[in-house]
Amino acid sequence: MEQFYPLLSARLKALILELNGKKIAVVGHARPDGDCIGSQVGLTRVLRALGLDAVCINADPVPRRLQFLIRETEFIRAEDVLPIASxxxxIFVDCADSERCGKRLQGAFPRPxxxxxxxxxxxxFAVHDFxxxxxAATAEMLAGMFVDLGYPIDADAAQALYTGILTDTGQFMFPSTTRRTFLLAAELLVKGAHPSEAGFQLYERETMGKWRLVEAFLKSLKLECAGRLCVGILPRSVFVDTGSTSEDTEGLVDYARSIEGVDVGALIEEREDGTLKASLRAKDxxxxxxxIAAxxxxxxxxxxxxLSLQTDTKEFYGKLVTEISKQIEIVNGEGST
Amino acid sequence: MEQFYPLLSARLKALILELNGKKIAVVGHARPDGDCIGSQVGLTRVLRALGLDAVCINADPVPRRLQFLIRETEFIRAEDVLPIASxxxxIFVDCADSERCGKRLQGAFPRPxxxxxxxxxxxxFAVHDFxxxxxAATAEMLAGMFVDLGYPIDADAAQALYTGILTDTGQFMFPSTTRRTFLLAAELLVKGAHPSEAGFQLYERETMGKWRLVEAFLKSLKLECAGRLCVGILPRSVFVDTGSTSEDTEGLVDYARSIEGVDVGALIEEREDGTLKASLRAKDxxxxxxxIAAxxxxxxxxxxxxLSLQTDTKEFYGKLVTEISKQIEIVNGEGST
Structure with missing residues (x-):
C-alpha cells in the first residue's frame, strides 16, 4: 500500500519507542481551533491505544462547537498542570512556534x-520536529502517519482527525486540499468518522444571537477602494445588543471577502477594553x-x-483603507514597492 | 483495482455501444443545480471523448454561479431543440421523474x-435506468462508472463531476457522504478537478445584494413551537429593496434551520404574482x-x-405553525397519526 508520509512515519515510529514509560502532555495552541483540538484528541487517543500515558493540555477552554470531540479524552487546563509540569x-501540535501555546505553557515546556x-x-522548536x-492540516499529517504505521485509530480519534481536516481545509475548499486529503478522509470514515455528525456539531448548532450578530455585521458592510475592499464594523455594544459572544465572530470576515470583485475583506471589532481588533482576509x-497587519x-x-491596537475606530479605518489601497495599486502593477 | 459500481459500469459499457452513431441530448432538470449541470457536463464530455456526438439541453439557463462549468461544452435551451427533437x-441525468426536465422537454423525449x-x-422511466x-450525487455515480471503465475524464469533466459531488453533499457534510465519495473526489483531483476554484466560483462570488437579502431574512427570523421551528419571511419588495434576485434565496432557509434547538427551518417568500412560496428544512x-408540504x-x-400557493401570508403562517406543531408532537411521542 502507498505510504502517505514515508519519512515522517519512520521517524514517528522511532519517537514512539522513545516515549515509552513517559507521562505525555499533548499541548495545543491558545484559542484552539478544529485542527488543534482534532489533532490533540487524535494523537492522545492513538498514544493511549499504543499503551502510552497521554493527556491534552491547553491554555484556553475547548470552544463550545468543538466539545463533541472530547468524549473520554482527558483535557487539562494550563493552570492545573503548571505546578506539576516537570x-x-x-508534544506540541498545530503550533507554528512555541509561543502559540500561551506564555505560561511555553515557560513550562521550553523544549518539547x-x-x-x-x-x-x-x-x-522541538527535539523532534515533524x-x-x-x-492541509496537522490532523492530516497525523492521520497519514497513523495509517502508514497501521496504528489503532478508534472512532473518536477518527472523528477528531476528520474534523481537524474538515475545518482547516474550509470544508475541503482551500487550495491546500489535495488527493491525499480526500484519501485520508476516506480512510477515517472507514475507522468511524461521521461527516454529517461533524457538520451538525460545527455548523448546525448556531444561536439566534449569532445570526443577530451576522445581521449587524452585514448591515455595517461598506465597499472601499472602488469595490475591492469591503469593511464591516462591530461596535462595542454589539455582543450585548445581539446576545452573542466574541466566539461568534469566527468566520464573520468571510462575508466581507466573499463578494464578487472584492479582493480584501476586513472586520473591525471595538472591544470593551477600548482596544480595536481587526481581521483581514484576501482572496489572493x-x-x-x-x-499590512504588521x-x-x-x-x-x-x-x-x-491585529489589535489602542486607537480610534475612525482614524484606524482611514489608515487601513489607505494602506490597502496602496497594496492594491502594487498588485495592479500601477505602483511600486 | 476495486470497482465502484461493478453492475452499473457493465451496463454503461453496453449502453455506449448502443449509442454509436446517434446524436445524443444529455437532458438535465428544470432550475438546474450543481449536480445537474456537473453531471450533464461530465457525461457529455466523456461521451464526446469516446467519439460520440453529445450536447446538453435544459429548460432553464445555467445559473450564474455554475457557468464556470460550461467551458466549451455545448448547452442548448429547450426552445431551440424542440423543433428538431426527433x-x-x-439521456436524462439527475431527474427523479421524467417531468423534472420541464413539460416541454418531457413531451419531446417521452421515453429517453x-x-x-x-x-x-x-x-x-427510461429504456435503461441507472x-x-x-x-450522494448523480455526479458520483457517473464519476465512479467512468473510473471503473477507464473512460477518458478530462480536466473540465473532472471539475464538473467534482462540483456535482461538492454541492449535492453540502460540502461533504450530508449523511449521504461515504468513503466512496471521498475516494472519487481524490480520483477527480488527479484528473484535474480544482477544489479551491470550485469553492471560489460557488461561494466567493456573492453580491452585496445577496448579503442585504440575508440581512433582511435574518432580521425576520422568529422562533415558534417553543423554539423548535424558526421562520423567516421575505416580503414582496425585498429583491428590489436589497438589490438581490430570486436566485439569491438559495440556501437562505439553512440559516433558520441551523439554530441550536430548532428542528425545522422555514422560509416564506411573497412573490410578485401574489403567490407564496415556502421552503422547509428539517434536521431529522x-x-x-x-x-407537511403536501x-x-x-x-x-x-x-x-x-410548496407554492395562492394565500395570505398571515393565514398561511398560522396554518404552517399548527401543522408543524402537530408533527413535533408526533415525533415527541406525545401525539398519534
Whole structure:
C-alpha cells in the first residue's frame, strides 16, 4: 500500500519507542481551533491505544462547537498542570512556534520532545520536529502517519482527525486540499468518522444571537477602494445588543471577502477594553496582509492576518483603507514597492 | 483495482455501444443545480471523448454561479431543440421523474434511452435506468462508472463531476457522504478537478445584494413551537429593496434551520404574482416535511420540501405553525397519526 508520509512515519515510529514509560502532555495552541483540538484528541487517543500515558493540555477552554470531540479524552487546563509540569514530556501540535501555546505553557515546556505542524512559518522548536507545509492540516499529517504505521485509530480519534481536516481545509475548499486529503478522509470514515455528525456539531448548532450578530455585521458592510475592499464594523455594544459572544465572530470576515470583485475583506471589532481588533482576509496572497497587519503591530499570513491596537475606530479605518489601497495599486502593477 | 459500481459500469459499457452513431441530448432538470449541470457536463464530455456526438439541453439557463462549468461544452435551451427533437436520442441525468426536465422537454423525449439518477423516489422511466440511491450525487455515480471503465475524464469533466459531488453533499457534510465519495473526489483531483476554484466560483462570488437579502431574512427570523421551528419571511419588495434576485434565496432557509434547538427551518417568500412560496428544512427525517408540504399542495423529501400557493401570508403562517406543531408532537411521542 502507498505510504502517505514515508519519512515522517519512520521517524514517528522511532519517537514512539522513545516515549515509552513517559507521562505525555499533548499541548495545543491558545484559542484552539478544529485542527488543534482534532489533532490533540487524535494523537492522545492513538498514544493511549499504543499503551502510552497521554493527556491534552491547553491554555484556553475547548470552544463550545468543538466539545463533541472530547468524549473520554482527558483535557487539562494550563493552570492545573503548571505546578506539576516537570512530570510531563510535552508534544506540541498545530503550533507554528512555541509561543502559540500561551506564555505560561511555553515557560513550562521550553523544549518539547516533539512537535507536529503544517504552518509554513514554523522553523522548528522541538527535539523532534515533524513539519510538513504541504499538508492541509496537522490532523492530516497525523492521520497519514497513523495509517502508514497501521496504528489503532478508534472512532473518536477518527472523528477528531476528520474534523481537524474538515475545518482547516474550509470544508475541503482551500487550495491546500489535495488527493491525499480526500484519501485520508476516506480512510477515517472507514475507522468511524461521521461527516454529517461533524457538520451538525460545527455548523448546525448556531444561536439566534449569532445570526443577530451576522445581521449587524452585514448591515455595517461598506465597499472601499472602488469595490475591492469591503469593511464591516462591530461596535462595542454589539455582543450585548445581539446576545452573542466574541466566539461568534469566527468566520464573520468571510462575508466581507466573499463578494464578487472584492479582493480584501476586513472586520473591525471595538472591544470593551477600548482596544480595536481587526481581521483581514484576501482572496489572493498577492495582497500580503501579513505586511499590512504588521504596520499596525499585528501579523499572520498573506491571505489571513490580524491585529489589535489602542486607537480610534475612525482614524484606524482611514489608515487601513489607505494602506490597502496602496497594496492594491502594487498588485495592479500601477505602483511600486 | 476495486470497482465502484461493478453492475452499473457493465451496463454503461453496453449502453455506449448502443449509442454509436446517434446524436445524443444529455437532458438535465428544470432550475438546474450543481449536480445537474456537473453531471450533464461530465457525461457529455466523456461521451464526446469516446467519439460520440453529445450536447446538453435544459429548460432553464445555467445559473450564474455554475457557468464556470460550461467551458466549451455545448448547452442548448429547450426552445431551440424542440423543433428538431426527433434528431436526438435523449439521456436524462439527475431527474427523479421524467417531468423534472420541464413539460416541454418531457413531451419531446417521452421515453429517453437512458437515465442516471440517485433520488430515492425515482421509479424509473427510461429504456435503461441507472439508479443508485446509495450515491450522494448523480455526479458520483457517473464519476465512479467512468473510473471503473477507464473512460477518458478530462480536466473540465473532472471539475464538473467534482462540483456535482461538492454541492449535492453540502460540502461533504450530508449523511449521504461515504468513503466512496471521498475516494472519487481524490480520483477527480488527479484528473484535474480544482477544489479551491470550485469553492471560489460557488461561494466567493456573492453580491452585496445577496448579503442585504440575508440581512433582511435574518432580521425576520422568529422562533415558534417553543423554539423548535424558526421562520423567516421575505416580503414582496425585498429583491428590489436589497438589490438581490430570486436566485439569491438559495440556501437562505439553512440559516433558520441551523439554530441550536430548532428542528425545522422555514422560509416564506411573497412573490410578485401574489403567490407564496415556502421552503422547509428539517434536521431529522422524522419531521416528514414531504407530508407537511403536501398538505399545501407541495412536495419533496422528508428533510427538504417546498410548496407554492395562492394565500395570505398571515393565514398561511398560522396554518404552517399548527401543522408543524402537530408533527413535533408526533415525533415527541406525545401525539398519534
Amino acid at each position: 512530570d510531563y514530556t510535552a 520532545i516533539a512537535m507536529f505542524d503544517h504552518h509554513i512559518s514554523n522553523t522548528g 513539519i510538513d507545509v504541504g499538508s 496572497s498577492a495582497y500580503r496582509l501579513d505586511r 504596520m499596525f503591530g499585528g501579523g499572520g499570513h498573506a491571505c489571513a492576518a490580524g | 434528431d436526438y436520442t435523449a 434511452i437512458a437515465m442516471f439518477d440517485h433520488h430515492i423516489s425515482n421509479t424509473g 439508479i443508485d440511491v446509495g450515491s 427525517s422524522a419531521y416528514r416535511l414531504d407530508r 398538505m399545501f399542495g407541495g412536495g419533496g423529501h422528508a428533510c427538504a420540501a417546498g
